[in-house]
Amino acid sequence: MNLRRKLAQLLVLRASGFSSDSQRRYPRWELANAELQYWLSQGVGGVILLGGSSADLALRCRELQQWAGSAAQNRLLLCADVEEGVGQRFEGATWLVPPLALAPLWQAEPQRAEALARAYGRCTGREAQIIGLNWVLAPVCDVNNNPANPVINVRAWGETAAAAAALSCAFLQGLEGEGVLGCAKHFPGHGDTNQDSHLQLPQLLHSRERLEQLEFVPFRAAIGADVASVMTAHLQLPALDRERPATLSGAVLSQLLRQELAFNGLIVTDALVMEAITNHYGPGEAAALAFEAGADLILMPADAAAALDALEQGCITGRWSEERLEQSIQRRQSALGRCRPTGIDAAAALASLAHLQAPHGALAQELLQLSLQQQGSKGLQGPGVNLIRVDSSLACAPLPLAAPALLRPEAAGFKTTLIDGRSQPLNLEALAPGPVLLQLFVRGNPFRGSAGADGYWAEVVQTLLKQQKLAGLVVYGSPYLWQELQQLLPKNLPAAYIPGQMPGAQALALEALGLGAARHEGGFTN
């Protein structure tokens, strides 16, 4: 195998899970099929997928492997950010509550919480393996000790090092036991930032001692549990490296992670297209610096050709040893050796998935039930207003047209008003008369630059209370927004919090407010 082809194995490019170019949701980042076919023919060894149903994805994974070639040395790493079950990203598979939902249970009943986290990992791993993914980019090992964190939030397994370590390791055992690779992220710890690395390069100013006590703990545990891969963070940590962000730092990747923490699996960068990197480094140099620092795999280089050129140049000029390259190739091969092979037939994969719906649906339901919080009386009755806040009503996964958040209040006489980032500013005076049921879908999300709330919901709640118009409140997602709003509520006001945003979470939370199943609802109980 020639040098360039060897290096290409270390790239992970992004593709849509849909089969047609016209269906790409993010053409900014997703290669067109002609480009994908070209790069796979050149030996590119990994693809990260987003978009499409589980059926689309099953066909797609097999198509990509076919484009890469069927010989053993062409076997692909196929990955996705399915941190909350495969159904989080690929509809039709199981969508589970966010990990942070288990943290309170762990305080009270650690063994039960860990058993559930293991089942969560098994469910995710089993479905990924059947559909055709052999690498799940989870668990998030960051400790979410900062409520203002705009990107981690409910994705973390804990707000303390101990919870995050125990639960993420339990998840990992379940996941990797199904013959797919896991990925502890984002090393050395992305929990305590209030900036979004998708938009800028956050700093973590803590001492090495504090990092040891908090940030490193879940990563040490994951390495102890033999995690297959670790993903780097686009974070500046002056205590570890005064110059480079973790992703590009030899001090962080080679000295700390490889030597001190004795991690011998795959080190993969977070996506190099993120602006924390591209604002400061060119596309070739970023890839070369990451590899030089100790990364084995380069995720979503801003320009694949430039990355490959720079890596090739580095080999030729002796910027790193030949042995260093062979080690990365070898680690990739070893990881692939841990993966259970995927079946050839996409239709058979979907049939297998269908057989798992009952047990996985029961797990999803148990996780929802134990994470629900509620207060106040039941029995909302319209006419009134069903005021819903989402990030974006376009491409809004939590709100299919038969979503309980729409149908149940409507069946009780509450007419829906939907607010999102593209709406006219909320005007309480212009709402239809009658009581208001407020449903807020808020959680930390990349690219928003804030923890998700718009900053004015506390004021809205206070105004509605003053006008005696607040009929009920549900927060889907952020526990921090719920904590902020709940303290404003009279104890008997019907209200609920649930960390999940999926239709099943809506059904449960609205049930708690006395809004039972609506006619024509359904089809969401997975």
Next chain:
Amino acid sequence: MNLRRKLAQLLVLRASGFSSDSQRRYPRWELANAELQYWLSQGVGGVILLGGSSADLALRCRELQQWAGSAAQNRLLLCADVEEGVGQRFEGATWLVPPLALAPLWQAEPQRAEALARAYGRCTGREAQIIGLNWVLAPVCDVNNNPANPVINVRAWGETAAAAAALSCAFLQGLEGEGVLGCAKHFPGHGDTNQDSHLQLPQLLHSRERLEQLEFVPFRAAIGADVASVMTAHLQLPALDRERPATLSGAVLSQLLRQELAFNGLIVTDALVMEAITNHYGPGEAAALAFEAGADLILMPADAAAALDALEQGCITGRWSEERLEQSIQRRQSALGRCRPTGIDAAAALASLAHLQAPHGALAQELLQLSLQQQGSKGLQGPGVNLIRVDSSLACAPLPLAAPALLRPEAAGFKTTLIDGRSQPLNLEALAPGPVLLQLFVRGNPFRGSAGADGYWAEVVQTLLKQQKLAGLVVYGSPYLWQELQQLLPKNLPAAYIPGQMPGAQALALEALGLGAARHEGGFTN
């Protein structure tokens, strides 16, 4: 074969194109998989599909046939309302302009328009056949001579009998030449109503003579062109039957369609779950009346078991002859004999579809270009407001996140404000300052009860003109709304009309206003 199993062949039930129950978009109408499997095991002979990508659908068609059994006598009729290309309903396939887009061309260049309608039919038929549908519920043969028609509108092939007849027949030739069945609808003509039969039973008060001169013309032509099936309308036509709607009328189906018009193909009811029927007839009786009147196939009975019971009872009590049943069975068999068999492998089907993207994309583009209307100068420049009106921002097919209607104005400095049926009332005073680009996605759609406009857009245009704030206008869909608004515009004001609402239509219309391709756009050129 026993009687009940024979009768079950004549039912067409509705299913989601997605594989999992949790993905059903309309659980009100779509059977769950367990019910589907049951009914297919009982011999139900047809399924109408909605929802899912072309990949989902390809897997689904094969799954349904597998559930029905692989023996020849179990072969299913698999249909969908893909009147505007398979991509209209199943993303990833080709989405074409609405048929009415060709009507103006037909006035000027009838041969070119008919050649394009034939290509339109070939494109639709070829993709349907590859994916696994063997029955396309098109063409609409209704003459849209009534601009207030809430359900036909741009779905018709013409506003005159001659245009509708010529173009729908050309479409039909192209379609059926690909080995799939067509369906002329909605007999005897649904064009001249201003009520929605999904919500109530419209009346058509014309004389028989007038019906002959206008409504019947495209149906006579389609029958002359050997159309495989005709769908009945839920319409009251006192000149033909003083008592029963067309769907349930022996005078309309047997005397008129079967005898006078000498149609010997399949007569299929429109969906019996529509309120025009269910408001007046029970689920069993509606099916029995339709069959008694002359229908061969019963589409979407409100209750499959009740329909089957009533049909069985009618056979046993001699409400119709045994021969009558055998004729319907025989017509269904003959129709299936005209269908080109579907390939077994869904992945191979998608690969075939991919090979057709270039020619079918070129056809889609040609149709878009010839249907564009524009006026005024080019060169919009923000900052300003990109005010978009859609029916529903949830599940909004025309607006993926990379839609030109979003990205192009945003690249020119226009911030998007999105208005739909769930928004707060439009408040022009509260819009951000600066010029307003108005983009209206309006066309007749079932279940809305109006021709789609909200009634106030003329006033909005006049107000913005008075304030000298109207920067540009695009209407996607209804030619009638465009005619109403265009007459209010100064001749130099940048404005465009295009009948299609898909991303490709947006790109073309905005190009006409001087808004060229935005960075990160793309992925929509089919």
